[in-house]
Amino acid sequence: MTGTEDQNEDRADAMFHALADRTRRDILRRVLAGEHSVTTLAAKYDMSFAAVQKHVAVLERAGLISKRRAGREALASGDVEAIRSVGSMLTELESLWRGRIARIDELIAQPRPTERNQ
């Protein structure tokens, strides 16, 4: 299963990058709570419509939100599964840290059982 890992890393790059901007995080909060059109979102921020539309596109490319067409409007809503997948990446990092603690505990409990040279 090597080769898909690059894709996973690409996906992680895109997700973390999308989250690394406060305007995008705010947009994400709004569209997680409920559907919003791009124009409705744009009205909330002190920047051009095009700028907000770009932020929405970044979130969409990262898979954090999806859009659905309703007539002339594009309604965006947040994808909670994507958020969870980011969370699980962090949990994996935590498990590495717990692994370190476990290793230290081992050293204290039984000082080098099989090997006996330094």
Place this chain on the structure above:
Amino acid sequence: MTGTEDQNEDRADAMFHALADRTRRDILRRVLAGEHSVTTLAAKYDMSFAAVQKHVAVLERAGLISKRRAGREALASGDVEAIRSVGSMLTELESLWRGRIARIDELIAQPRPTERNQ
């Protein structure tokens, strides 16, 4: 408690940005599992020592790792509390999503109890 929120957002920007690079995520994995000197880390990647040193500095500025001096070496180790604080930001996003579901359930359970015009 308004005014500290800007700082929180700055911190979130820095953390997510630091995580949005696969080399930095890999460095973080290694230093969560155990202390590594900058030179030891640099040996693992196909880029200059200075480039890796910069990545370490980005992680450090974001508060995801810390360094300790040991003679001529700088030993880096991961801060699991910082990782957890990023995780809790995602959990807050999830709770917004659950709020939406709760609101939809309300609508289904009792169709407009107080107000009765469309």
Place this chain on the structure above:
DNA sequence: ACAACCTACAACTAATTGGTTGTAGGTTGT
């Protein structure tokens, strides 16, 4: 003392990013 080693940072380059304005195409209501 001195050579080897580890780190930090400055200066530079190419690519990316976050913003702008302008243009064009599809949808809606009168």
Place this chain on the structure above:
DNA sequence: ACAACCTACAACCAATTAGTTGTAGGTTGT
């Protein structure tokens, strides 16, 4: 039909980023 509206995207600009090489200072072992 047509004006108002919503969206998408291109072209451009300033700032930032990820990489490079080079320089300099502190530490270690002989």
